Amino acid sequence: MRRLVLLLPVLALMGCNAGASAAQGGRDFGDGLGNALTAPLEDLNLRRDHIPTVLLQAEGNPYDLRNLDQCATIGAEIARLDGALGPDTDEPPAPDGSYASERAADAASSAALAAVRDTTTDFIPGRSWIRRLTGAERHSRHVQSAIQAGRMRRAFLKGVGMQRNCAPPAAPRWFRPRRS
Numbered sequence: 374m375r376r377l378v379l380l381l382p383v384l385a386l387m388g389c390n391a392g393a394s395a396a397q398g399g400r401d402f403g404d405g406l407g408n409a410l411t412a413p414l415e416d417l418n419l420r421r422d423h424i425p426t427v428l429l430q431a432e433g434n435p436y437d438l439r440n441l442d443q444c445a446t447i448g449a450e451i452a453r454l455d456g457a458l459g460p461d462t463d464e465p466p467a468p469d470g471s472y473a474s475e476r477a478a479d480a481a482s483s484a485a486l487a488a489v490r491d492t493t494t495d496f497i498p499g500r501s502w503i504r505r506l507t508g509a510e511r512h513s514r515h516v517q518s519a520i521q522a523g524r525m526r527r528a529f530l531k532g533v534g535m536q537r538n539c540a541p542p543a544a545p546r547w548f549r550p551r552r553s
Contacts, residue, residue, distance in 0.1 A: 411477070425457040428519035431526035444539035447530055452526040452540050458520065461527060463546045 430437075441447050455461065503509075534543035535553070538550045 422516050424516055424519045427453045427457050428523040432519045432522040435522050435526040436529055438533065441530070441533070444534060444537060444543045447534045447537070447539060447540075448543035450526055451530050451534075454523050454530075455542075458523050458527065461531075461546075463531075 441450060469500070505511075531545050535545065535548050537543075540550050541548060544550070
């Protein structure tokens with residue numbers, strides 16, 4: 374409880390910066406605060422992370438090549454995976470044009486949200502056992518498995534794209550197709 378009382382002034386200050394950060398395209402502090410405050414609902418398995426269909430399909434068969442006989446279809450499938458997973462490691466970071474003060478505010482906001490999340494989950498006695506008994510731990514492992522399968526499928530499809538001499542995004546960003 375003492376930690377929460379100490380966090381309230383930080384949260385108030387962060388709330389002031391949140392509007393500017395959100396207007397600049399940063400993470401919305403209000404949404405993050407809501408997620409941090411409802412974190413115990415995940416532990417009780419009352420709120421679950423949604424697993425995108427493309428990741429469930431990748432988990433089912435990461436090496437499926439049905440209907441992927443052209444570079445355009447391979448690229449489209451990689452784009453679907455990018456939408457669920459975020460950019461691949463071979464993608465250059467996008468220049469966001471943010472100022473150092475905005476990045477500092479975002480870092481402070483993330484730290485405050487992590488502290489709120491820790492505080493809200495700390496009050497649950499036997500949290501790890503509750504997560505196991507409610508099925509939240511199993512679902513969390515399923516989410517991680519689907520993410521891993523999606524990454525594996527994306528890497529596999531980029532390898533297939535290279536083999537078929539496809540240009541990016543159906544191949545890694547650094548690959549240059551041979552002229553035929």
